[in-house]
Amino acid sequence: MALVINEEQQMLKSSTKEFLDLKSPLSLVREMRDNNYNQFSSELWTEMVEMGWTALTIPEKYNGLNFGYVGLGQVLEEMGRKLTVSPIISTVLTSTSLISLSKNEVLKNMLFQEIMNGNKLCTLAHEEGSHHSPNIEISIVSKKDDVLVLNGKKRFVIDGSISDYFIVSANHESEKNVDLILVDSKSEGISFNNKVHMDSRIYSDISFDNVKIEKDNFLSSNGDGFEILEKTLDIARIGLAAEMLGNVQQAFEMTMQYLKEREQFGVKIGSFQSLQHRSALMFGEIELCKSIVLKALQAIDSDDEKLPELASLAKAKLGQVSKLVTNEAVQMHGGIGVTDDADIGFFLKRTRVTQRTFGDSNFHLDRVAKINKY
Amino acid sequence: METQVKVDLTNFRLETRKWLEENCPISMREPITDAKQLYWGGSKGKFSSEDQEIWFERMLQKKWIVPYWEEKYGGGGLNPEQNNILNQEMSRLGCRKPHINFGISMLGPALLKFASDEQKLHYLNQICKGEVRWVQGYSEPNAGSDLANLQTKADDNGDHFLVTGSKVWTSYGDKGDYIFCLVRTDTSSKHTGISFLLIDMNSEGVTTRPIKLISGKSPFTETFFDSVKVPKKNLVGTLNDGWTIAKYLLTHERQMIGGIGETDKKKSLSEIAIDVLGKNEGILSDTSIRSKISNLEMNEKIFDLTIQRALDEHKAGNNSGAASSFFKYYGTELSIQKEELRLEVNGFNSTEWTSEESRNGLEARYFCRSKGHSIEGGTHEVQLNIIAKRILGLPTK
Structure with missing residues (x-):
C-alpha cells in the first residue's frame, strides 16, 4: 500500500482541523483545567458524535461507518495538535477496537449502538503496576457460592472517573485464561481513587471487591482474552502515537514561529546556528514519525501480520521524539517557556503522560528485540 | 484497458524473471563483499572474473546497463513500472548491478535535464556501453562546504577554454576517463560565474595524486589542471549558469551517499x-x-x-x-x-x-x-x- 493518505482521509483530516480550530482551541484545555480539572465537555462530545467520530471504526454490519484506522488516526493527530480533552482514546480507540474483536454478538450490538449514539462512555481497565504490561498479576475472576465475582485493583484507568462501563482484564481462577469482562461502573464493590496527572487529566485507580459479574458480560470466549487484549493494546499504541504525532508537530511549529519572532542581541534568535541545527534535526525526526505512524495505521486496516512490531516501533519512536521535541520547545522558548502563561508547557506535560501510556520507549524497544528474537 | 496494462506487466515480470534466471551467472547473485566485485567500466576497467564479464556483456546486449533511459540514448526504454519490476526481480535473485558509474547515477540525470541534444546522444550512449568512466570535480582546497567559492578557472580562448586550477576529493580520479567539473568563468560574481564543463582526463596538463585516508585506502585523488585545452562544445547548459546544474546534481549525489x-x-x-x-x-x-x-x-x-x-x-x-x-x-x-x-x-x-x-x-x-x-x-x-x-x-x- 502506498504510504500516503487518500482523498477521503485527507478530507476527514481537513474537516477535523476546521472543527477543532473552532470548537477546541488550546485555550479550552486551559479553561477545563482551571475549572477544577473538568474532564468532559458534553457539548463538544455531542458534536464529535454528530460528526461520526464514534462510528469511524465500527463495521457497517453494526451500522458503523467502517472508515478505518487511517481515518481515525487523522482525527487523533489533529486532536493532538489541540490537546483536545475527550473520551476518544478510551471509548473509541481502545474500547471499540476491543469490542470489535469480541465474539459476543449481543454485547457487541448493544455497546456499538450506545457508543455510536454517544450515550455511553467506555474504558479499558487493565494496568496494575507502575509500568505498562500486557500481563495481569492481581485481578481475578472466581466463583463464590455459584456466583462469579471479580476481585482486584486496576491502575491508571483513562477516563475512569467519567466512564459508564469498564472493560476489565482479569485472570480466570480455574481456567488459567485471561477474561475480558464488561462491568457497570456503578456496580457494588467498586471504589475509586481519582488522580490528576501532569497533563491535567484524571486517571483512576479502581478497586474491585467481590464485584458480581454476569456470564453474559464476558467479551472474551474460549480462551481468546489475551489475544484480543494484545491486539487491542497494539491498536491503542498506534492510535496514541498518532495523537503524539499531532502533539509534536504543533509544539515544533509553535517553536519555529517563536524563533522567527523573538529578538535578542539585535537579531531574530532563529538566525543562531545552534538553534537552526537542533531545529533541522527535529524536522527530520518528525518526518520519520509521520512514516511509521501512517505505516502502522495502515497495518491495522490491512490486518498486517507485522502489526505487533509496527505498533512497538511507532510507540517507541514517538515516545523518544515527543520527549526530544517538547524539551527543545520549552528550552527554545526560554524563560517564557517555563511559565504557565505560555501554552508550550501543556505539550511537555501531555507528552510526559502519553510517553508512558500503553508502554514507554524502553518497553517497546525491548519488545521489538524479542519479536526479532534477540 | 487497465487490465491489459496489468497483464502486460505480469508478462514482463515473468519474462524478466526467466531471462535473469537463465542469464545471470550464479556467482553474480552473491552479495558484494569487496569493492573489486563492482565493474566500473571505462578504458582502465578490468573484469575481476569471467562471470562478471559474461554478466556485463549479457546485460549490455539486453540494453539493461541503464534500463530506464530512452532507447535512442542506448537505454532499455523501460517505463517506471517495468523498471521497478526489473529491480524487484534482480533483488529477488540477488543479482549484482552489472556496471557502476557516476555517469549513470550523477552526470546522466544532469545531462538529461540540461544538455543539448547532440551532447545527450553522444555521452549517454557512451555511458550505456560502459565505455567511459566518469568522475566528479567539484570540491577544491578552499571550496569544501563553501563550494561556490571555487577558483579553478576556465578562460575563453577562442574555440576552446583554457582550464587551470585543482580539485580535491575526486572519487577514483586516477581511474577516470572524463571528469565533469565546476569551473569559474566569471570572477565578478560568486554563484553566477560558475560553468559546468566536461573534461577529457587524457588531455595534456591533467594529473592526479591519490589521497590516503585513515582507512588506509585511497578512493579519492587530487586532480590538477595546468592550462588544459577544453573544446567549447564540452560546456553543458548556459555559460555562467553551472551552479543551477551543480545544485541539481548534488541532490542526486546526496541520495546516492544516503x-x-x-x-x-x-x-x-x-x-x-x-x-x-x-x-x-x-x-x-x-x-x-x-x-x-x-x-x-x-x-x-x-x-x-x-x-x-x-x-x-x-x-x-x-x-x-x-x-x-x-x-x-x-x-x-x-x-x-x-x-x-x-x-x-x-x-x-x-x-x-x-x-x-x-x-x-x-x-x-x-x-x-x-x-x-x-x-x-x-x-x-x-x-x-x-x-x-x-x-x-x-x-x-
Whole structure:
C-alpha cells in the first residue's frame, strides 16, 4: 500500500482541523483545567458524535461507518495538535477496537449502538503496576457460592472517573485464561481513587471487591482474552502515537514561529546556528514519525501480520521524539517557556503522560528485540 | 484497458524473471563483499572474473546497463513500472548491478535535464556501453562546504577554454576517463560565474595524486589542471549558469551517499551479536548493547519507510517535505552509528587491521571509511543549514 493518505482521509483530516480550530482551541484545555480539572465537555462530545467520530471504526454490519484506522488516526493527530480533552482514546480507540474483536454478538450490538449514539462512555481497565504490561498479576475472576465475582485493583484507568462501563482484564481462577469482562461502573464493590496527572487529566485507580459479574458480560470466549487484549493494546499504541504525532508537530511549529519572532542581541534568535541545527534535526525526526505512524495505521486496516512490531516501533519512536521535541520547545522558548502563561508547557506535560501510556520507549524497544528474537 | 496494462506487466515480470534466471551467472547473485566485485567500466576497467564479464556483456546486449533511459540514448526504454519490476526481480535473485558509474547515477540525470541534444546522444550512449568512466570535480582546497567559492578557472580562448586550477576529493580520479567539473568563468560574481564543463582526463596538463585516508585506502585523488585545452562544445547548459546544474546534481549525489551502508552485510547486527555475545534466558546477554541495536534497527526500519513515503508522495504529486538534505544526513548518520556499534559488538576482533581472520581489517576499515560519510557530498552541518533555511525558513539575521 502506498504510504500516503487518500482523498477521503485527507478530507476527514481537513474537516477535523476546521472543527477543532473552532470548537477546541488550546485555550479550552486551559479553561477545563482551571475549572477544577473538568474532564468532559458534553457539548463538544455531542458534536464529535454528530460528526461520526464514534462510528469511524465500527463495521457497517453494526451500522458503523467502517472508515478505518487511517481515518481515525487523522482525527487523533489533529486532536493532538489541540490537546483536545475527550473520551476518544478510551471509548473509541481502545474500547471499540476491543469490542470489535469480541465474539459476543449481543454485547457487541448493544455497546456499538450506545457508543455510536454517544450515550455511553467506555474504558479499558487493565494496568496494575507502575509500568505498562500486557500481563495481569492481581485481578481475578472466581466463583463464590455459584456466583462469579471479580476481585482486584486496576491502575491508571483513562477516563475512569467519567466512564459508564469498564472493560476489565482479569485472570480466570480455574481456567488459567485471561477474561475480558464488561462491568457497570456503578456496580457494588467498586471504589475509586481519582488522580490528576501532569497533563491535567484524571486517571483512576479502581478497586474491585467481590464485584458480581454476569456470564453474559464476558467479551472474551474460549480462551481468546489475551489475544484480543494484545491486539487491542497494539491498536491503542498506534492510535496514541498518532495523537503524539499531532502533539509534536504543533509544539515544533509553535517553536519555529517563536524563533522567527523573538529578538535578542539585535537579531531574530532563529538566525543562531545552534538553534537552526537542533531545529533541522527535529524536522527530520518528525518526518520519520509521520512514516511509521501512517505505516502502522495502515497495518491495522490491512490486518498486517507485522502489526505487533509496527505498533512497538511507532510507540517507541514517538515516545523518544515527543520527549526530544517538547524539551527543545520549552528550552527554545526560554524563560517564557517555563511559565504557565505560555501554552508550550501543556505539550511537555501531555507528552510526559502519553510517553508512558500503553508502554514507554524502553518497553517497546525491548519488545521489538524479542519479536526479532534477540 | 487497465487490465491489459496489468497483464502486460505480469508478462514482463515473468519474462524478466526467466531471462535473469537463465542469464545471470550464479556467482553474480552473491552479495558484494569487496569493492573489486563492482565493474566500473571505462578504458582502465578490468573484469575481476569471467562471470562478471559474461554478466556485463549479457546485460549490455539486453540494453539493461541503464534500463530506464530512452532507447535512442542506448537505454532499455523501460517505463517506471517495468523498471521497478526489473529491480524487484534482480533483488529477488540477488543479482549484482552489472556496471557502476557516476555517469549513470550523477552526470546522466544532469545531462538529461540540461544538455543539448547532440551532447545527450553522444555521452549517454557512451555511458550505456560502459565505455567511459566518469568522475566528479567539484570540491577544491578552499571550496569544501563553501563550494561556490571555487577558483579553478576556465578562460575563453577562442574555440576552446583554457582550464587551470585543482580539485580535491575526486572519487577514483586516477581511474577516470572524463571528469565533469565546476569551473569559474566569471570572477565578478560568486554563484553566477560558475560553468559546468566536461573534461577529457587524457588531455595534456591533467594529473592526479591519490589521497590516503585513515582507512588506509585511497578512493579519492587530487586532480590538477595546468592550462588544459577544453573544446567549447564540452560546456553543458548556459555559460555562467553551472551552479543551477551543480545544485541539481548534488541532490542526486546526496541520495546516492544516503544509501551507503546497505550493501554486503549478510547478517544483521543482532545476529552477529548473538554469535559473539550469546544469549541469556532467551535474550542477548549484553542488555545494554541489545537496546542500542534495537534502537538502531528501529531507526533503520523507519528511515526505509520514510524513503518509501517520499517516493509514494512524489508519485501522488505531493511534496513530501523531506528533502534530499535530510536523506543524506540521516542515511549517513545511520551508517556511521552502525559501524560504531559494530565495533562494540565485535570487541577486540573489531580493531584488527591486517590479520587474515579480519579479512585485512575489513570492519576496522569500514569504520574509518564511514567517518567520511558525514563530510563528503556536503557535511552534516551543511545539510542541517539547508534544512533550517530552505525548509524551515529560519532567518539569516
